[in-house]
Amino acid sequence: LCTSKLYGPSLLNFFIYNPKFGPREGEEEKKILFYHPSDFLFPPHRTFCPTKPAKSLHTQKNRQFFFEPEEHFWMVMVVKNPMIERPSKGGKPDLEYQEEEIFFALLHSQLFNGRFSKAMDEGGVALLRERLEKFFYRYLQALHLGSCDLLDVFGGISFFPLDKMTYLKIQSFVNQMEQSLNLVKYTAFLYNDQLIWSGLEQDDMRILYKYLTTSLFPRHSEPELAGRDSPMRPEMSGNLLHYGRFLTGPTNLKDPEAKFRFPKIYVNTENGYEELHLIVYKAMSAAVCFMINATAELTREFCEQLDNLVGPRLTLLASDICEHHNINRRTPGLEKEPHFKFIYFNHMNLAEKSTIHMRKTASVSLTSVHPDLMKILGDINSDFSRVDDDEEIIVKTMTDYWVVGKKSDQRELYVILNQKNANLIEVNDLCASQILAG
Numbered sequence: 001l002c003t004s005k006l007y008g009p010s011l012l013n014f015f016i017y018n019p020k021f022g023p024r025e026g027e028e029e030k031k032i033l034f035y036h037p038s039d040f041l042f043p044p045h046r047t048f049c050p051t052k053p054a055k056s057l058h059t060q061k062n063r064q065f066f067f068e069p070e071e072h073f074w075m076v077m078v079v080k081n082p083m084i085e086r087p088s089k090g091g092k093p094d095l096e097y098q099e100e101e102i103f104f105a106l107l108h109s110q111l112f113n114g115r116f117s118k119a120m121d122e123g124g125v126a127l128l129r130e131r132l133e134k135f136f137y138r139y140l141q142a143l144h145l146g147s148c149d150l151l152d153v154f155g156g157i158s159f160f161p162l163d164k165m166t167y168l169k170i171q172s173f174v175n176q177m178e179q180s181l182n183l184v185k186y187t188a189f190l191y192n193d194q195l196i197w198s199g200l201e202q203d204d205m206r207i208l209y210k211y212l213t214t215s216l217f218p219r220h221s222e223p224e225l226a227g228r229d230s231p232m233r234p235e236m237s238g239n240l241l242h243y244g245r246f247l248t249g250p251t252n253l254k255d256p257e258a259k260f261r262f263p264k265i266y267v268n269t270e271n272g273y274e275e276l277h278l279i280v281y282k283a284m285s286a287a288v289c290f291m292i293n294a295t296a297e298l299t300r301e302f303c304e305q306l307d308n309l310v311g312p313r314l315t316l317l318a319s320d321i322c323e324h325h326n327i328n329r330r331t332p333g334l335e336k337e338p339h340f341k342f343i344y345f346n347h348m349n350l351a352e353k354s355t356i357h358m359r360k361t362a363s364v365s366l367t368s369v370h371p372d373l374m375k376i377l378g379d380i381n382s383d384f385s386r387v388d389d390d391e392e393i394i395v396k397t398m399t400d401y402w403v404v405g406k407k408s409d410q411r412e413l414y415v416i417l418n419q420k421n422a423n424l425i426e427v428n429d430l431c432a433s434q435i436l437a438g
Contacts, residue, residue, distance in 0.1 A: 007085065008146030012062060012078040013037060016132060020072050021125065033073075033116075033125070034132040036140055073116045079145065115266060115273060142215065149367070150377050150414065154345045156352030157209050160194035166324050170197055173317055177290070180309055183302070185276065186267070186291040191321050193217055200291075204267040206350055208278075208289070216280060217287070220247050243318075244311025246303070247280040247287070253304055260298050265291070281310055286318035340417040341369060343377065347410040356416065369416055373403060377414045380405035384412065394427060402427045 015035040022030035057064040060081070067075045086094045119128040162170075170189055174197055178184045188205065189197040193213045198205045245251075250258040262277040275294035280287060288310065292298065344353040356374075358366045367374060380393050384407045395403040402417040404427060417427055 007083040009082050010080045011036075011140065011143060011145060012080050014075070014077045014136070014140060016073065016075050016136075018072050018074070033129055034136055036136065070116050118273070149374050150343055150381055151352060151354060151357065153378070153381060154350075154352055154412075155206055155210065156345050156350045157206060158194045158353065159351055160191045160196050160321075162196060162321070163324060166321060167196070169317060169320065173313060174199075174288075176313075177288070177310060181290065181302075181306060183292045183296050184290045185293060188289040188291075190287045190289075191318070192285050201268055202350055208265065212280070212287070212289070216247055220282070242283075242311040243315045244281060244283040244307060246307075247282050248278055249298075250300075250303060253300070253307055258300070260300055260303055262298060264294050267291070279306070281306065281314070283311060283314040284318040284322070286314055286321065288314060339419060340415050342416070343414045345412045347412075370399075373397070373401060373416055376403045377405070377416075380414065381412070392428075394424065404428075 013036060016033045017031040018033060019031055021033075022028050057066075062081060063079050065077045065079070067077075069075065088094045116128055119131050123130075174187045174189060178187060186199040187197070188195065188200060188208065190212065195205070195209060200208065246253075249262045250260055252258060262279055265276050265278050266273045267276060268274075276291040277294055277296070277298055279290040279292065279298075281290070282288075290306070341355045342353070343356055345351070356367050356369055358368055376395055376397070380395075380403070383393060384391060384405065390409070391405075391407045393405045397403060400418070402415075402419065404413075404415040404417065406413045406415075415427075419427075
């Protein structure tokens with residue numbers, strides 16, 4: 001039995017160049033700062049409108065996306081469109097390319113704004129090429145275009161719901177740690193991969209959150225822990241059980257050969273950018289990020305102090321959060337499965353919620369709805385991106401699903417409703433009540 005095959009989008013090539021670096025004929029290769037794959041031929045010279053640069057070029061088979069993170073530095077990504085291969089009587093399969101509107105917004109959200117000018121100031125073009133090679137080689141390997149969907153377009157932050165008393169405990173914990181560990185400049189606190197507290201600006205936290213939840217945390221995944229159910233062997237610190245460990249930096253403090261190197265990040269300040277060490281420390285399902293000025297030397301003694309101070313307290317706090325969360329989940333009336341699924345995003349605080357996604361990482365996106373419905377959500381979002389006013393779109397599918405998109409006051413709500421006998425007024429009322437509640 002011959003069936004159709006669906007091929008997802010794929011990265012054909014990606015390159016970064018500066019047209020100012022090779023102004024004369026015969027020097028074209030000097031323009032290129034990074035290219036993938038390595039055997040990719042030098043692209044033809046491109047010119048862009050100085051007042052409103054081109055953002056994308058669409059063809060039947062491919063799409064090209066252009067992005068200028070800094071003046072004269074251009075990133076270009078070429079993506080092969082999704083394709084359906086259908087059997088034909090002649091033997092040669094028929095190819096049907098799918099032009100999905102979601103890509104335009106998605107790929108711009110996937111690109112990092114590197115500080116090219118800083119590298120140039122420190123070591124010229126050679127250092128810039130070295131840093132681009134080091135970063136983008138790994139980044140492109142982890143770029144799974146086939147698993148991207150509407151949440152990647154938003155690039156939002158999922159916030160963990162907490163009662164006021166538990167939130168105050170976390171705020172007190174952050175204040176105590178920053179005071180005791182006086183090198184710490186910024187702190188972020190997460191539970192179950194959701195954000196609870198952040199001392200960073202929104203845009204910086206957005207990038208850090210994406211790195212944590214799609215890269216760092218999945219590499220250190222472990223079973224959900226709750227006190228004594230942990231398979232890990234706790235260390236004793238006074239009378240407190242200690243489940244804390246470093247996710248960045250030393251894997252074992254008792255190892256005499258342990259390395260005390262931490263990844264560095266850049267955050268926005270009034271005077272430009274600030275370079276920081278990133279320490280990510282986890283106990284059970286709670287993780288805390290400490291950011292320290294990159295000029296500070298992080299020694300074994302400092303890491304041992306942090307481990308002894310943070311580990312026991314974070315373990316107790318994680319148990320406390322878990323207990324309160326489980327109590328709230330057992331509240332009568334919350335166990336009932338809702339008859340609709342939704343994605344919500346608030347552009348003002350970057351908050352996102354989804355009952356459609358069961359699991360979402362960089363390489364895996366498990367959703368509880370059919371891919372065709374996800375495509376409709378992407379198409380609605382693409383329509384919303386073209387207008388500034390509030391808007392509403394309602395679609396009835398051939399499979400009796402209602403798909404609704406509402407854009408109101410910088411908030412967007414997408415609802416998938418499986419109610420065959422519902423009418424337009426009922427669907428509209430349901431969605432209106434949800435967006436007001438959000």
